[in-house]
Each structure stands twice: as C-alpha cells, then as structure tokens.
Amino acid sequence: xxxxxxxxxxxxxxxxxxxxxxxxxxxxxxxxxxxxxxxxxxxxxxxxxxxxxxxxxxxxxxxxxxxxxxxxxxxxxxxxxxxxxxxxxxxxxxxxxxxxxxxxxxxxxxxxxxxxxxxxxxxxxxxxxxxxxxxxxxxxxxxxxxxxxxxxxxxxxxxxxxxxxxxxxxxxxxxxxxxxxxxxxxxxxxxxxxxxxxxxxxxxxxxxxxxxxxxxxxxxxxxxxxxxxxxxxxxxxxxxxxxxxxxxxxxxxxxxxxxxxxxxxxxxxxxxxxxxxxxxxxxxxxxxxxxxxxxxxxxxxxxxxxxxxxxxxxxxxxxxxxxxxxxxxxxxxxxxxxxxxxxxxxxxxxxxxxxxxxxxxxxxxxxxxxxxxxxxxxxxxxxxxxxxxxxxxxxxxxxxxxxxxxxxxxxxxxxxxxxxxxxxxxxxxxxx
Numbered sequence: 001x002x003x004x005x006x007x008x009x010x011x012x013x014x015x016x017x018x019x020x021x022x023x024x025x026x027x028x029x030x031x032x033x034x035x036x037x038x039x040x041x042x043x044x045x046x047x048x049x050x051x052x053x054x055x056x057x058x059x060x061x062x063x064x065x066x067x068x069x070x071x072x073x074x075x076x077x078x079x080x081x082x083x084x085x086x087x088x089x090x091x092x093x094x095x096x097x098x099x100x101x102x103x104x105x106x107x108x109x110x111x112x113x114x115x116x117x118x119x120x121x122x123x124x125x126x127x128x129x130x131x132x133x134x135x136x137x138x139x140x141x142x143x144x145x146x147x148x149x150x151x152x153x154x155x156x157x158x159x160x161x162x163x164x165x166x167x168x169x170x171x172x173x174x175x176x177x178x179x180x181x182x183x184x185x186x187x188x189x190x191x192x193x194x195x196x197x198x199x200x201x202x203x204x205x206x207x208x209x210x211x212x213x214x215x216x217x218x219x220x221x222x223x224x225x226x227x228x229x230x231x232x233x234x235x236x237x238x239x240x241x242x243x244x245x246x247x248x249x250x251x252x253x254x255x256x257x258x259x260x261x262x263x264x265x266x267x268x269x270x271x272x273x274x275x276x277x278x279x280x281x282x283x284x285x286x287x288x289x290x291x292x293x294x295x296x297x298x299x300x301x302x303x304x305x306x307x308x309x310x311x312x313x314x315x316x317x318x319x320x321x322x323x324x325x326x327x328x329x330x331x332x333x334x335x336x337x338x339x340x341x342x343x344x345x346x347x348x349x350x351x352x353x354x355x356x357x358x359x360x361x362x363x364x365x366x367x368x369x370x371x372x373x374x375x376x377x378x379x380x381x382x383x384x385x386x387x388x389x390x391x392x393x394x395x396x397x398x399x400x401x402x403x404x405x406x407x408x409x410x411x412x413x414x415x416x417x418x419x420x421x422x423x424x425x426x427x428x429x430x431x432x
Contacts (some may be wrong), residue, residue, distance in 0.1 A: 002163045003063055003136050005118045007036040010062050015410045017091045019058045023205045027198035028055055035059070035167070040159075043143075043168045043178065043185045047200035047229040052169040056081045056139045057087035059167060060119050064092065064102070068116040069136040070162075074124055078109065081121035084141060085109060085153040088119070130154035135163045143168040148177035148406065171230045175386040177406075217320065236390040238356060238401045238411070241364040243364045247383060249373050252286055253277075258315040261305060262417035263345075264409045265319060265334045271296040272409035274303060274381065278315065278419055284371050285421070287363065290378040292410055297338050305343060317345045318420045320412065350419035352400055359411075405406035 010032070014020045020128060028051055031044055046052055056073065063071045065254040073088075077083035089104065096102050104115045109121035122129055124146045135158040140146065159166060166416035183194025200206060215223055224230040275289035281329065289429055291304055305317070319334060350358070362372035374382060384407040391402045401408065 003069065003165060003388040004066055005036050005038060007032075009065070010036065013062055013065070013095060013307070014058065014292075017058065017061065017094045018055070019091070019324065020041060021428075022378040023051075025051065025198075025203060025205065027196055027202075030196055031055070034194040034196075040163070040165050040192045041168070041181070041185070041194070042166070042179045043193070043195040044198070045172055045178070045182055045195065045229050045231075046172060046198040047171060047203075047227045048207055050198050050203060050229075052141070053083050054087050056084050056141060056167070056169055057091055058141060059092045059137070060084070061095065063137045064111065064117050064119055066093075066112055066115075066117060066136075069118075070133060071117070071139070071361045072122050072158070073119065073139045073141065074122045074130070075141040076124050078121065078123045078125075078316075081109065081123060082099070083118040084139070084420055085121055090104050096099055114335045125155050130158075134158055134160070134164070135295075136162050136164045136254075138164060138169050140166065141170075144176060144178040145170070151177065151198040154347050171229055172225055173191040174225075174237075174389070175231050175383045179383070182231075188402035197229055199229050200230055204275050204426075211380045215228050237386065238388045238390060239360060239363055239385050241360065244382065246370060247363065247385075248376055249286065250376050252288075252373070252375065254286055254288060256284070258312075259310045260315045260318060260417060260421070261308075262318040262413040262420075263301065263334075264413040264416065265298075265301065266296070266409060269405060270409050271293045271301060272413045273301070274378075274410060274413045274417065275308060278421070284373065285417075287372075287374040287381060287414070289412065292380050298332075298334065302338070302341055316420070317343060318413075318416045319345045320349055320416055347416070348423045350423065352415070355415035355419050356401065358422055362418060362422075381414075383407070384410045 011020075025045075027046065031042060033040055033262040044052070051058070056395065060071055060073060063069055073081055073084050075084070090112075092098075092102060096113075098104065104111055108358055111119040127150060130150070138155060138159060140151075140155065143151075157162070166176065168181065170179065181193070182195045182197075184190055185193040187193070201211060211227070214227070218227075218344070221232055224232050248374075256278040257279050260276050260278065262276060263272045266272070270292050271294075273291040274287050277286045278284070279286050289308060317338075327347070332340075334345065338345055359372070363372055374385070376382070387404075388411045389402055389404075389407075390400075401411070
C-alpha cells in the first residue's frame with residue numbers, strides 16, 4: 001500500500017521536531033503541498049544550500065510513523081547518504097523513544113520501528129543492494145549524479161507493486177535524465193509528476209554578501225549549475241560551442257534543399273536516424289527530422305526510409321563504415337541488406353577525432369560563422385549535442401567521447417554525414 005497522506009500529521013510532526021523552526025522557505029513549502037496532493041514523482045532542482053537534506057530527513061520520519069512501510073534514502077555514496085542520516089535520527093528521537101519505538105542498526109544504516117516499518121540508506125555505487133524490495137517511499141538525494149540505468153533498472157521497479165512515491169532532490173548535472181523528468185514535471189497535464197526550481201540566490205536565509213564573494217571567485221559555468229540550479233552544458237561537453245539560441249531553428253524553409261539521411265544502426269542499442277537538408281549555395285546543413293528507437297530491425301529502418309523519402313529522392317544515404325560488418329539478426333551487413341532492397345548507402349572512413357573536429361567546424365568555424373543548425377522538431381538530438389561528453393574519470397582516454405548509450409548514437413550518425421559531405425569529394429548527383 002502507498003503512503004497515507006495526512007498534511008495535519010506532518011505539520012504537527014514538524015512543530016515537535018523543530019523542522020518549521022529551521023527557516024523553512026517557500027519552495028520547501030511548495031514541495032510539501034505537492035507531496036500531500038498526491039504527486040508520486042516530485043523532482044526538486046535546487047541550488048546549493050537549498051535545505052534539501054533536512055527536508056528529506058523530515059519526510060523519512062513522517063513515513064516512519066506509518067505501519068509496515070519500506071523507505072529507502074538513496075545517494076551516490078554511503079557518505080552522502082550519511083548526511084540525511086545525521087538529520088533524521090535527531091528528528092526521530094524528538095518524537096519516538098529509541099529502544100522502545102525504534103531500533104538503529106548502524107552497521108546496516110537502517111532504522112526498524114516496532115510497527116514494522118524500515119528506513120534504510122542505500123548507495124547507488126552498490127547496485128546489487130538495490131534489488132528485490134518494494135518501496136513505499138523512495139528518496140533520491142543528488143539524483144543527477146546517478147546514472148539513468150540505476151533509476152530505470154533498479155529503483156523505479158521498486159515502486160511498481162506498492163504504487164510508491166519517489167522524491168528527487170538534486171542540483172543539475174547537465175542535460176541528463178533528470179532534465180527529462182524535470183520537463184515532465186513542468187507539464188500541467190501530468191497528474192503524477194511535479195517539479196520545482198530554486199536558486200541559492202532566492203534563499204532568503206543565505207548571506208547575500210557571501211554569495212557575492214563566491215560569485216567573484218567561481219567559474220561562470222559552475223555558478224550557473226551549482227548555485228542557480230540551471231541545466232547547463234556538461235563540463236566535459238564535446239560540442240561546447242553548441243547553444244540553443246544560436247543553433248536551434250523553428251520551421252525553416254528548406255523546400256529547395258537536398259536531403260540526406262544518416263543512420264547509426266543498432267539493435268540492443270538505439271538506432272539513430274537523422275534527416276539533414278543541405279543548401280548548395282550557402283553550404284548550410286539543417287537537421288530537420290530524427291527517429292531514435294531501440295530494437296529496430298533492418299525492415300523497420302527500411303520502412304522509415306520509405307515513409308520520409310522526399311519527393312525528389314535522397315541526395316544520398318550515409319551510415320558507418322562498420323555498417324558493412326555482418327549483423328547478428330540477418331547474417332547480412334546493414335550496408336549489404338539495404339543494397340539488396342534498392343537502398344544504396346555511402347560510408348566514408350574517417351577517424352572519430354577527425355570526425356568530431358569536422359562537426360565542430362560546422363557549428364562554429366575560425367571566422368566565427370555557423371553552417372550547421374537543427375530544428376526544434378529534434379529534441380533528442382538537441383539534448384545529445386548538450387550531453388555528449390568526454391569521460392570524467394582519471395586515466396580514461398579523454399580524446400574520445402564517452403559511449404553512454406544515450407547521447408552518442410545521434411552524434412555518431414551526424415559524424416558519418418559530416419565525414420561523407422566534407423571528405424573533399426564532389427557529391428554525387430541528387431537522384432530519386
């Protein structure tokens with residue numbers, strides 16, 4: 001059974017614990033309102049010192065007063081989860097008697113009540129510990145630091161049979177999966193999702209003088225992400241010159257432009273298909289359509305190629321040179337199978353680093369000019385531009401972008417197109 005939602009009990013509990021005396025601000029109250037209105041997925045994107053940890057601890061204590069509930073507080077590491085623990089135990093001791101009403105198992109970072117409810121701290125760095133239990137309340141602290149697969153594969157399934165609630169509290173980390181959930185929570189038509197944004201500057205209890213000092217000594221990107229809680233380009237972004245303001249267009253007139261489709265074939269991984277218009281006079285390219293889907297077989301790709309084939313035909317179709325390798329599901333290569341079905345693909349062998357540099361030159365060249373744009377009909381590819389990044393960890397090969405399984409497929413397809421288009425050859429005649 002899901003948590004019982006009783007705002008009066010929470011308010012009384014907050015008074016007893018002193019939570020409301022800890023300078024609770026308006027965004028915290030807005031979240032509490034949404035929580036008690038039954039929003040199952042609450043995404044709170046807040047700047048530093050926004051009162052995230054104390055609020056999460058208070059929610060845990062409220063849930064612990066109910067019978068036979070399972071509550072997890074998940075952070076990237078046990079050390080981070082310990083910050084919630086440090087707030088939660090004093091709150092619990094203010095309303096319950098330790099040893100009689102609840103017991104603390106420090107070795108397991110667990111609280112067990114005499115009425116059958118448990119609260120346990122979990123680390124996303126140990127995913128095996130996230131298997132096998134259903135949760136009534138799931139609190140994810142600094143959620144943006146977790147990989148999306150941890151949410152999809154381990155955490156979200158724990159809410160299925162209980163119809164449990166999940167609260168995400170985080171500062172942003174680029175345009176990753178939390179950005180997608182945040183946008184979902186902004187949709188007024190969504191009944192289960194709710195999201196809020198709150199900056200450190202808007203916290204009336206923080207010193208304005210201290211924030212000004214930090215601003216003077218902090219990198220602008222770090223300031224925007226950590227204190228203004230903005231979704232900004234990833235710190236290790238491959239295409240750091242890409243901006244929505246400069247590169248994203250709405251409904252451009254491309255009626256007279258040639259059209260090429262670029263494909264990064266996949267099966268277990270997503271297949272990425274990009275339709276790109278080219279102006280031979282201005283030498284501009286516009287990505288105007290995308291189709292990115294997992295599990296696409298060769299016939300599925302063929303149907304999309306036919307469905308969106310322009311009246312004048314494709315100028316060409318481009319895939320990876322590795323598309324000539326044999327595919328498991330057909331015993332034929334993508335390149336060869338498509339050729340047998342009257343879809344002839346081009347492929348140009350260019351190294352990854354060289355290909356990335358060619359895309360960069362299209363986004364912004366040494367003369368300060370842009371020749372590559374994308375329409376707002378391609379949201380996944382826009383996010384791929386912003387999230388495509390180099391590895392962060394020490395010792396990893398940083399000259400090659402990370403294969404994260406999310407942003408790399410459409411970026412690979414674009415690289416194949418750029419390698420073909422700007423390989424120093426004359427493009428073949430545009431034909432049906």
